Amino acid sequence: MIKTLFLIALYGFTALLTGCEGGAHDTPQQSVGAVTEGTTHTQDEVQDMRITMTVGDTELAVTLADTAAAQELAQKVREGAVTVTLGEYGGFEKVGKLPWALTRSDKSISTSPGDIMLYQGNQMTVFYGTNSWSYTSLGRIDDVTAQELETLFGEGDITVTLS
Numbered sequence: 625m626i627k628t629l630f631l632i633a634l635y636g637f638t639a640l641l642t643g644c645e646g647g648a649h650d651t652p653q654q655s656v657g658a659v660t661e662g663t664t665h666t667q668d669e670v671q672d673m674r675i676t677m678t679v680g681d682t683e684l685a686v687t688l689a690d691t692a693a694a695q696e697l698a699q700k701v702r703e704g705a706v707t708v709t710l711g712e713y714g715g716f717e718k719v720g721k722l723p724w725a726l727t728r729s730d731k732s733i734s735t736s737p738g739d740i741m742l743y744q745g746n747q748m749t750v751f752y753g754t755n756s757w758s759y760t761s762l763g764r765i766d767d768v769t770a771q772e773l774e775t776l777f778g779e780g781d782i783t784v785t786l787s
Contacts (some may be wrong), residue, residue: 675701677740677750677765678785679776684768686740686786689761693726693742697762697786700724705787708748710777716753718777720784722746730758737770739763750784752777 675698677684688694700706710718717735725746734756735741741749741759748762752773765773
């Protein structure tokens, strides 16, 4: 009995420490999409939904999500390039602190390679693997495979510039 209670407490403590890794208790309720399906957008609106993420010498096209946080991010990027240092987390994502907070509209989401999420209001997470957790969608890297992302993002900390 004591051993069982100890294992339950240890599991709960481990889940608390692992932060955004997710787990079997997470139930995905929304898949990620960069632009609201069925919505018609003008050429200017489509351009406003795109930014560039530069990793080393590689430029990646990013389509922003239809969220307040993504709109705020686009406005910040229009004011000037934003550089973020991303660190490895969990073997499936890179995460780094933004210089400011953005509006959260967290939903339980199952991520895919290339998804860019807002975590805890002030952290940007770029996925090269998958996860289920509560995030606010910022956007998605266009036309890149999981393998390409994993190779590009490599091991350890990386610096990305949004423009």
